[in-house]
Amino acid sequence: MYAQMVKTAGSGVKDRDEMSEQEQDFQDRIDRGEKIEPKDWMPDNYRITLIRQIGQHAHSEVVGQLPEGNWITRAPTLERKAILLAKVQDEAGHGLYLYGAAETLGVSRDEITEDLLAGRMKYSSIFNYPTLNWADMGAVGWLVDGAAIINQVALQRTSYGPYARAMVRICKEESFHARQGYHIMMKMASGTPEQKAMAQDALNRLWYPVLMMFGPSDKESVHTAQSMAWKIKMDTNDELRQKFVDQTVQQIEYLGLELPDPNIKWNDETKQYDYSDPDWTEFFDVIKGNGPCNVDRMAARNKAWDDGKWVRDGLMAHAEKKAAAKVAAQ
Amino acid sequence: MDASLFQYLLRLGDNTLVLGHRGSEWCGHAPVLEEDIALANTALDLIGQTQLWLGLAAEVEGKGRDADQLAMQRDIWDFRNLLLVELPNGDFGRTLMRQFLFDAWQVINLGRLMNSSNPRVAEIAAKASKEAAYHVERSADTVVGLGDGTEESHVRMQAALEYLWPYVGEMFLGDEVDAAMVAAGIAPDPASLRAEYDALIGRVIKTATLEIPDSSFAHKGGKTGAFHTEHLGHMLCSMQWLQRAYPGASW
């Protein structure tokens, strides 16, 4: 997902008799489906885990601007350029809401941005893959935003109020992005032979990286169990991935493209599609910084931050002067 | 008449096309998220205005072209934008100073075009001028904030103004196309916008604690098509690439 392999703080689910009374009350509230709000008491590990998860999600929105930004100046028509620009602008907006949600937990946007830039925090592995042809703008919207939606729809029910509300707002826009992306794919798949080849190339190249977005199997992880008990995580990675495959296979067939994996087959017993696992060695390489674009992505974000320092400082200094002048005038 | 109107509409549409493109180059690279969003917002408005101006230009031309063909399939000698808007972005300060210098002219010009004798022109101008009013407010605020910010931001903004100033004069130079527009009551004489422009930017630049350079030299050639800078060709290389490489495809 946009938040992947988030390390849950603590050592797994606590038994009820290990919990303090406060912790028991907290867990009861979650079990009743109540939302936890910023001023409410919460266990430190809940807070720490949420900061990691929301922060990683926010960073993913921001770094995620880059692979699509890569094609804005080459969009083939004025309308496509406008749609793509609006989409990438929405992603920056998602970053803003999510940093806002993280701030309610007591970390500033600048603080976690510095963590990202220093490599202490991560963003989704998917954004370390390149966008190489125009159909990638279709495939990213359709598949990447599509995969994000599957996770985020579930997170609308997450226990932390500000995060759940950010997800509601973001999901609406993500569905729009996914539809626009699919529309590009339809155009490409029914276009000239070259356009169809671009569409197939984009699908083949992005398929496994998109499956990796859900993270490796975590059904036996004690950390997952704790995050699920806290309703920070709503489903296992495998459940979400299966849901994604099941909804996407038919969309691929509708486009008239070839399936990117020869092992995709309907299974009459399980009533779902079988498919090949992605190469998890590649996934761990990407997570460690060795994906095709990790270095470029971090260099671009660091450059924006460093080059922008004088601007942030300048605007801040001006705001302070204005505030001081106002006080002096009173 | 139609040939002059076509040229005039290309000027309006190419300004917004080229500046919108420059703005979009910032996407994902701005100093802070709010500025990223604001730059994209302005670029979006400008691209939307381009669709209207170039769409009308194509109709007036009457050769079956559309706005996309005009944007994506003309070569550099057929572009009619001001040189100011095709200059590379430079640092954020130069980008915002250029935006302000353009917005100030644009909002005044559009205000006059709202009274155009050509109802289609008046209609587009009315829609665009609402956006332009917002753009100039925002770019002026940023010029003031950075001009009157830190010592470094002040120095950078003054340098941006000095670099861009020689490209301001072109906005007020008239030629036979403008004369035809004035005669038909379609558009104002460019020179007639100067006093209002100087007053507007004078106020903002002063509040920004900056100084307008003491020179009236003006580069020219963009709006007539006589000369462009070398930078425009590189922009067209990326902007037009897909349409040029795969002619006839529908996207």
Ligand SMILES: [Fe+2]
């Ligand atoms: Fe997003």
Ligand SMILES: [Fe+2]
């Ligand atoms: Fe999205």
